[in-house]
Amino acid sequence: MARRDRFLRSGGSVFQRLLHSDGPLARRLLRSLLVAVAAVPVLLVLSETAFAHAAALRGSTTTVEVPTWLFLSTGGGAVGASFLLASFVTDRVFIQSIHDWGRTFPSPGRLVAVGGRLVGVALLAATVAIGYLGPSTGYRNFAVLFVWVLWWGGYVASTYLVGNTWPTLNPFRTIASVVPSLDRPYPDRLGAWPSLAGLLALIWIEVVTPLADDPRLLASMLIGYTAVSVAGSVVVGSETWFGRVDPLSRAFRLFGQFAPLARTADGLTLRLPGTALSDSGVAAGRDEAAFIVALLYVTTFDGFVGTWLWAEFVTTVVGVGVPPVAVYLLAYLAGFGLFFGVFWWSMGVARRYGRTYITRLALAERFAPSLLAIAAGYHVAHNLGFLLGLLPSVVAVGAAPLSPPQQPPVVAALPGWVSGIELTLVLVGHFVAVWVAHAAAYELLPGRLAAIKSQYGITLVMVAYTMISLWIVTTPTVAPPFLGGGGV
Amino acid sequence: MSERDALGTGVDDDSVSDGTAANDVIEQPPPTHLPADAEPWTCPHCGFQLPEERQYRLHLGLEHYGTLDDDEQAAFKTAYSEEEESLNRFRIIALGGLVLLYFGFLLVYALLAA
Numbered sequence: 225m226a227r228r229d230r231f232l233r234s235g236g237s238v239f240q241r242l243l244h245s246d247g248p249l250a251r252r253l254l255r256s257l258l259v260a261v262a263a264v265p266v267l268l269v270l271s272e273t274a275f276a277h278a279a280a281l282r283g284s285t286t287t288v289e290v291p292t293w294l295f296l297s298t299g300g301g302a303v304g305a306s307f308l309l310a311s312f313v314t315d316r317v318f319i320q321s322i323h324d325w326g327r328t329f330p331s332p333g334r335l336v337a338v339g340g341r342l343v344g345v346a347l348l349a350a351t352v353a354i355g356y357l358g359p360s361t362g363y364r365n366f367a368v369l370f371v372w373v374l375w376w377g378g379y380v381a382s383t384y385l386v387g388n389t390w391p392t393l394n395p396f397r398t399i400a401s402v403v404p405s406l407d408r409p410y411p412d413r414l415g416a417w418p419s420l421a422g423l424l425a426l427i428w429i430e431v432v433t434p435l436a437d438d439p440r441l442l443a444s445m446l447i448g449y450t451a452v453s454v455a456g457s458v459v460v461g462s463e464t465w466f467g468r469v470d471p472l473s474r475a476f477r478l479f480g481q482f483a484p485l486a487r488t489a490d491g492l493t494l495r496l497p498g499t500a501l502s503d504s505g506v507a508a509g510r511d512e513a514a515f516i517v518a519l520l521y522v523t524t525f526d527g528f529v530g531t532w533l534w535a536e537f538v539t540t541v542v543g544v545g546v547p548p549v550a551v552y553l554l555a556y557l558a559g560f561g562l563f564f565g566v567f568w569w570s571m572g573v574a575r576r577y578g579r580t581y582i583t584r585l586a587l588a589e590r591f592a593p594s595l596l597a598i599a600a601g602y603h604v605a606h607n608l609g610f611l612l613g614l615l616p617s618v619v620a621v622g623a624a625p626l627s628p629p630q631q632p633p634v635v636a637a638l639p640g641w642v643s644g645i646e647l648t649l650v651l652v653g654h655f656v657a658v659w660v661a662h663a664a665a666y667e668l669l670p671g672r673l674a675a676i677k678s679q680y681g682i683t684l685v686m687v688a689y690t691m692i693s694l695w696i697v698t699t700p701t702v703a704p705p706f707l708g709g710g711g712v
Numbered sequence: 713m714s715e716r717d718a719l720g721t722g723v724d725d726d727s728v729s730d731g732t733a734a735n736d737v738i739e740q741p742p743p744t745h746l747p748a749d750a751e752p753w754t755c756p757h758c759g760f761q762l763p764e765e766r767q768y769r770l771h772l773g774l775e776h777y778g779t780l781d782d783d784e785q786a787a788f789k790t791a792y793s794e795e796e797e798s799l800n801r802f803r804i805i806a807l808g809g810l811v812l813l814y815f816g817f818l819l820v821y822a823l824l825a826a
Contacts, residue, residue, distance in 0.1 A: 294824065298817060305813050308806045314799060316774075581744035581752060581761045668742060670762070670770035673799050 292695070299647075299694045300687040303654045307683040310662040314672045319663050323502060326495040331487060340392040348395035348446065354625045355443025364632060365439035366625035369618045371446075372436050377611035380479070384600040385497075387487070388480025390473060396450055397466045397473070400457035410460045410468060416511035420518055422471035424560065427522040431529055432552055432707060475519055481506055482596050482656075498656040501593040502663040510585055513592040514564055520599040520689075521563045523606055525556060527696040529704040538705055548706035566685055567592070573681025578665070578674045590668055591682050594660035598689065601653015605646040605697050609638055643698075650697060654690050658683065741775075766791045 313319060347370075355367035362368045383390060391397070429435065435442055456465040466473045480486060484497045500506075507513045528534055529552075541551050571584040571591065578587075617632035661682050665675040741760035746752055752761035753768035757776045762768045772780055773788025780788065 290821075290824070294820060301813050301817060305810055308810050308813075311806050312803060579763055579767070581746055581750070581763060582742045583745045586742040586744075670767050670774055672795055673802055674767065676802065 292698075295698070296691040296694055299651060300691045302651055303658060303687050303690045304683065306655045306658045307662075307679065307686075310658055311676045313662070314666075314676070316666055316672075319666050322496065323499040323663055325499070326493055328488075328490050329492040329494065331491040337392050340389065341395075341398040344393040344395040345398050348399075348450070352443045352446050355439040355446070358439060358625055359628060360439060362434075362437035362439060363617065364621060364628045364630075366618075366621045366628070367439045367442055368436060369614065369621055371442060373611055373614045373618050377607035380476070381604055381607065383476045384479040384482040384596075384603075385484075387483040387485030387492075388476050390476040390480075391466070394466065394473065396453040396470070397462060399450060400454045400465065401462040403454055403458055403462075405458055405461040407461045408459050410464045415509055416468065416474065416515050418469050419471045419474045420511060420515045422469070423475065423515065423518055423522065424556075426471060427526060428553070428556060431526060431556075431704070432549065434707075474515060478506070478516060478519065478593075478596055479600060481593065482600050498597050498660055499663075501596055501660045502590070502667060503593075504590065504667070506593040507589045510588070513567075513585075513588040516592045516595050516599075517564050517567050518560060520595050520602070521560050523599060523602050524563075524693060524696065525559055527606060527693075528559075530701040531696060531699045532702055533699075535702050535705050542706065552706075566688075567595075570681030570685045573684075574665075574678040577680050578669055578678025579671070580669055580674065580678070582668060587668065587678075590664040591661055594657040594664065594682070597656035597660060598653045598686065598693075601649045601651070601656075602693050602697075604649045604653075605693070608646050608649075609642050612642060613638055646697060647694065650690070650693055654686055657686060661686075766794065770795070 351367045351370055354365065354370075358365040358367060429445070433441060435445060453465065453470065456469055459465075460469070468474075481500050481503075482498050484494055486493050486495070486500065507516055538548065538551050538555075542548050568584065568588070571587045574580075574587050574591065575582065575584060613635045615635070617634055620632045621628040658679075661679050662675075665678045666672070669675040669678055741755070741758045744752075744761045746761065750763065752763060753765060754761050755768070755771055755776070757772075757779060760771060760775075762771055769784075769787045769791035772784060773792065777785070777788070
């Protein structure tokens with residue numbers, strides 16, 4: 225074994241020899257060099273995009289006006305460049321060493337877990353109560369602010385930035401687990417499909433109903449979600465329900481796979497963010513790969529309905545005589561079909577250019593998790609400004625939930641660097657995704673060049689997606705037509 | 713260098729795993745699907761099918777090095793070195809691509825600022 229390894233390390237070019245140098249110091253040096261090189265495009269793009277964004281928003285005269293097409297192609301170019309940079313790293317030992325890096329700590333005790341469960345249930349109960357009893361205006365009701373600002377904007381970010389604490393905090397699970405269960409077997413052929421349908425349904429409800437404006441509706445929705453969870457747990461058992469069916473649990477578990485902290489059999493494991501995404505078993509089967517694509521898609525759709533392009537499209541189609549709900553629903557489902565179709569196509573490209581007989585499905589299972597890094601980056605970009613802007617409201621309304629101020633304070637003008645950070649995080653998510661796809665390809669394919677070429681399709685998809693998501697993030701938001709209240 | 717490190721070639725090995733992580737269990741080779749007219753090279757150890765001899769040699773070396781005889785080990789080393797040449801060609805093209813991207817954008821931004 226060691227001889228084979230020595231041989232692998234004595235390979236040809238200078239670059240290769242540098243990568244193969246044995247000492248831990250050399251490896252550490254190289255790793256920092258790699259980080260430094262990766263940081264250059266980030267900084268470049270940060271300064272450029274920040275200018276572009278400021279210019280787009282305020283028509284500023286002090287910065288160079290960057291046309292949208294150039295700004296978008298700079299983002300796409302940065303992702304393409306990161307693929308080319310990653311293609312220089314062809315040493316399996318080195319790639320593996322990055323992904324194997326980690327520390328293990330003892331798990332927090334049972335007391336913390338029980339405390340977490342109680343806090344989760346108490347927060348759910350308080351949210352529902354305030355939803356019904358508090359003021360009926362969304363921005364003055366703590367239930368709305370708590371769910372959309374603190375939970376969706378802040379807590380969800382913690383599942384991929386820190387670690388997935390949802391299995392402990394999940395109040396639906398705590399409530400459902402005390403109810404006796406029939407423990408009927410869950411049909412294996414259903415797989416993750418019900419949870420995919422559930423995710424699409426949840427975001428659909430979020431987009432077309434005034435869930436962010438109407439506290440009563442939100443409270444009823446929370447009660448409905450609890451009822452569905454309890455009913456599901458009664459039939460198949462809470463372990464199976466939250467392990468396989470519940471869409472939120474699945475989504476946070478996948479986000480937690482990106483996070484630096486994870487709970488394993490040995491305790492808490494610390495690892496580099498995103499490196500666990502290339503592990504095998506993150507997505508098993510077409511259903512779980514489709515769920516990851518859906519996770520990326522729903523945030524995109526949620527943002528897309530707030531753009532002028534969507535407003536024009538939907539107004540035109542409704543003008544022809546199609547009911548608005550049908551337009552929203554058909555476009556929503558067709559968009560998901562398109563996303564999954566493009567992803568599946570890119571796996572065909574991987575098969576062709578990677579010159580391999582490995583099935584598309586097996587490739588998809590290993591490449592799809594890389595998209596989670598993009599989804600995480602996009603989630604921050606979508607929510608950071610929103611979270612910071614509404615924090616004063618959360619504090620003011622939270623201090624007196626039943627008699628909040630008439631006009632809760634908000635940060636009217638966020639400093640320019642906030643949008644700079646948002647755009648950088650979109651790109652960082654893509655860089656991590658490119659690296660994860662690179663590592664996955666090296667685990668699957670025996671040839672080093674074939675492993676690089678197998679990433680052509682997914683890289684192209686990522687470049688296109690960067691441009692689309694950057695466009696959505698920087699386009700001024702308009703209220704989606706025909707929805708009444710309008711989303712957040 | 714520890715045995716664990718020596719095995720860390722990015723793919724699982726046919727030797728016993730240390731079992732520290734759930735994903736360290738011995739993996740099956742990924743499932744394959746062959747085109748109608750395919751003449752695959754099939755790995756005698758794990759049944760993995762590959763379209764080319766070079767890939768086959770690399771697979772044997774990376775996954776089953778311990779069980780290979782001297783000739784097969786030599787064939788793995790040859791395949792690995794040969795691949796180095798095509799990799800170097802690719803690296804030059806990739807470098808060219810990076811230069812093109814960088815200066816392309818630099819020029820566009822310069823023109824725009826002018």
